[in-house]
């Protein structure tokens with residue numbers, strides 16, 4: 001509605017026509033929203049934007065257009081949150097139960113691809129500088145970013161380290177977006193896209209395997225299976241860097257909300273540092289160091305158990 005009003009279609013009748021909705025009921029919904037400051041009603045039946053509805057416009061940096069998308073991904077996630085009682089009673093995540101498909105598969109079908117990718121992209125851009133600063137990337141020649149999303153980290157690594165080569169492993173939509181942008185930026189020759197599941201064997205022999213905001217998507221069994229794929233692909237001296245917010249070192253209001261969303265959407269969870277060390281240990285990894293970044297993300301650095309040695313941490317917190 002906000003985008004239509006911004007384009008000049010500001011009467012109930014023209015809005016109903018453009019959105020395929022019932023004019024009488026739409027008028028009642030818009031009055032309900034106008035009373036609450038979402039829209040203004042300068043003349044009866046005519047609507048205008050307010051500071052609040054400006055944030056709903058396509059392309060606004062808040063991303064609310066996507067998160068609240070009543071006809072797509074936003075509504076499907078909201079439905080899963082609304083099914084908290086179902087999850088509590090069944091012990092199962094709501095999203096796949098309600099929508100009949102695993103979260104990321106369903107999202108690919110119901111999100112407006114580029115817009116949703118843009119949202120994820122903006123989120124990753126908010127912390128990528130911290131990741132660049134936190135780790136001695138200058139010692140690294142080849143990185144595999146496991147579940148690397150739209151490629152923000154691998155692109156930033158290649159931009160800042162002239163000889164570093166990267167591999168991005170993700171599902172088709174994310175890989176396509178990442179690859180197009182990385183090619184356009186001129187880094188195509190140092191970048192290898194891998195489309196597929198990270199629960200299958202991963203590209204072998206990298207110096208570093210990164211998993212940024214990936215492990216919290218999965219329950220302990222799946223998280224260890226994924227990390228086992230990393231350990232199996234790594235060399236004896238490879239390093240594995242898990243980047244997450246920690247349940248024992250984050251704003252409790254934010255991390256407990258994310259914890260429930262991870263469960264309701266995917267069966268995942270937010271973990272303490274000790275819990276991440278446990279799932280990594282089950283995958284044959286030994287903890288080396290933990291680096292805390294200003295944005296609150298932590299880099300937990302692991303090696304294969306049999307070959308573990310101290311090193312790499314710059315700001316040790318555990």
Ligand SMILES: C[S@@+](CC[C@H](N)C(=O)[O-])C[C@H]1O[C@@H](n2cnc3c(N)ncnc32)[C@H](O)[C@@H]1O
Nearest residue numbers: 104124147148149170171174196197198212213
């Ligand atoms: C929370 S996002 C994190 C993305 C990126 N690392 C970042 O920080 O922006 C999790 C990523 O895992 C990917 N993913 C989910 N299931 C996957 C699978 N089975 N195989 C490969 N990638 C998967 C998703 O497509 C998504 O890009």
